[in-house]
Amino acid sequence: MKFKSDSSTAADQMWQMSCLQSEISFACAVVLTLFFKNKVSGIAASFLMMAVVNGTSLFFLFHNRINKKIEVSCFVYIANVVAVGFGVLINHHFWLKMGTPFEAFFGFKIVAIIIALQAPVVTWVGWSSLIFLFVAPLTQYFIWSPEQQGLLGIQEPGFTAVVILSCGFIYFQRLKILEMVKKQAQLKASEVEIRRFAHLLLGAQHLINSPLQVIESGIDLIRIKHPDTEPIVKKIEASFEPIRHVSRLLSFGRQHLNWDEVNLALTVEDLEKEIQKISSSVEQARPPQL
Amino acid sequence: MSPTVVFLEDNQDLRDLLQSIIESSLQVSCAAYESVKNLIANEATVLQSRIVILDIELGFKQPTGIDAYQWLIEKKFNGHIFFLTGHGYSNPLVQAASKAGVTIWEKPISSAQIVSNFKSILEYGAQDIVGAV
Numbered sequence: 001m002k003f004k005s006d007s008s009t010a011a012d013q014m015w016q017m018s019c020l021q022s023e024i025s026f027a028c029a030v031v032l033t034l035f036f037k038n039k040v041s042g043i044a045a046s047f048l049m050m051a052v053v054n055g056t057s058l059f060f061l062f063h064n065r066i067n068k069k070i071e072v073s074c075f076v077y078i079a080n081v082v083a084v085g086f087g088v089l090i091n092h093h094f095w096l097k098m099g100t101p102f103e104a105f106f107g108f109k110i111v112a113i114i115i116a117l118q119a120p121v122v123t124w125v126g127w128s129s130l131i132f133l134f135v136a137p138l139t140q141y142f143i144w145s146p147e148q149q150g151l152l153g154i155q156e157p158g159f160t161a162v163v164i165l166s167c168g169f170i171y172f173q174r175l176k177i178l179e180m181v182k183k184q185a186q187l188k189a190s191e192v193e194i195r196r197f198a199h200l201l202l203g204a205q206h207l208i209n210s211p212l213q214v215i216e217s218g219i220d221l222i223r224i225k226h227p228d229t230e231p232i233v234k235k236i237e238a239s240f241e242p243i244r245h246v247s248r249l250l251s252f253g254r255q256h257l258n259w260d261e262v263n264l265a266l267t268v269e270d271l272e273k274e275i276q277k278i279s280s281s282v283e284q285a286r287p288p289q290l
Numbered sequence: 291m292s293p294t295v296v297f298l299e300d301n302q303d304l305r306d307l308l309q310s311i312i313e314s315s316l317q318v319s320c321a322a323y324e325s326v327k328n329l330i331a332n333e334a335t336v337l338q339s340r341i342v343i344l345d346i347e348l349g350f351k352q353p354t355g356i357d358a359y360q361w362l363i364e365k366k367f368n369g370h371i372f373f374l375t376g377h378g379y380s381n382p383l384v385q386a387a388s389k390a391g392v393t394i395w396e397k398p399i400s401s402a403q404i405v406s407n408f409k410s411i412l413e414y415g416a417q418d419i420v421g422a423v
Contacts, residue, residue, distance in 0.1 A: 205376055206347065206376050209375075209376025209396075209397040209398065210301040210345075210376065210397060212397060212398040213301075213304055213374075213397040213399070214301065214303045214304050214307060215398070216399070216401070217307035217311060217401050218307055220311055220400065220401035220402065221310055221311050221314075221401070224311065224314055224315060225314070244398055247398065248396070266347075266349070266350050
């Protein structure tokens with residue numbers, strides 16, 4: 001089953017991950033069920049149970065393909081992990097019953113490695129899956145009688161525990177790297193926006209500097225031609241001073257300008273268009289409500 | 291007779307005001323042009339003046355004050371050049387001109403400062419102009 005999505009939101013990623021996991025688990029469970037069908041019926045039944053859960057997961061995901069509710073994808077992901085875990089626990093029970101030597105908790109290790117490398121974007125899903133994979137085999141091991149425990153290799157259950165703890169460490173590191181990459185991307189994006197904003201302010205300054213100079217020179221000319229207006233001119237100048245200061249402040253970003261690419265607004269209409277562009281990109285950058 | 295001061299400025303109101311201020315304060319003649327094309331068309335007049343003030347942005351896709359500055363250098367203009375700019379102060383070409391001794395003023399600047407600098411040049415031929423703002 002292939003469901004493609006171009007969007008890269010957390011909900012989309014979680015949905016795609018759950019789909020991939022369900023598809024692989026379902027295919028493996030079906031093959032193993034068929035393989036053990038005529039050999040060990042109990043083991044075949046455990047894989048059949050896995051196939052049913054994984055198949056049901058696919059059914060839920062298919063119905064969730066439009067809205068892609070993240071809760072459904074998370075639930076399905078954990079359900080698949082638990083189904084695989086219980087499938088392994090059940091077939092271990094039958095292997096022990098038969099007294100046949102077998103490789104213990106192999107499925108748990110494989111699933112833990114996949115989770116560590118696949119790193120679900122919703123962290124509580126990854127951690128709760130790994131905790132389940134750590135607790136379940138140890139619980140089963142300590143439920144077994146000493147004779148049954150003796151059928152396993154001397155390294156168990158320690159080896160399984162160490163592998164799953166190592167997977168937890170890998171997962172932790174991956175989350176840290178993902179967080180760093182995300183922060184870097186956010187920093188880069190905000191730098192671009194700040195640069196754009198500085199550019200906008202500089203455009204505004206460009207548009208008002210000549211009119212301000214006209215006012216400034218006009219006041220000076222009035223003073224020269226009509227010396228009796230001095231008291232009024234002083235008042236106008238006092239009010240003009242903060243405007244002059246604000247105009248200088250608008251150019252704070254000019255040291256970051258690339259003069260080869262600079263294309264400042266030459267009219268108020270151009271400036272208005274620029275403001276609308278920034279306004280709509282700020283609107284688009286708003287994080288989705290999950 | 292050639293004007294003493296030449297303005298290159300695309301804003302007509304500003305051209306008129308600056309011209310009036312300089313003429314009434316310093317009793318010298320001024321000429322003002324709105325584009326680099328007009329400035330070059332009056333080459334003889336411009337090159338004989340003592341002071342040239344250049345605005346940088348002169349309209350959409352129009353040659354800038356920097357082009358005018360380069361033209362003046364090519365023509366070996368030996369008067370004083372000033373940039374009167376709103377935002378072009380950090381432009382590398384303007385910065386290079388500043389290092390070469392050109393004074394850069396940022397709009398808005400008081401006319402008193404302009405007049406006082408011009409007075410120094412005209413009276414004493416001062417080379418050290420204080421006032422890169």
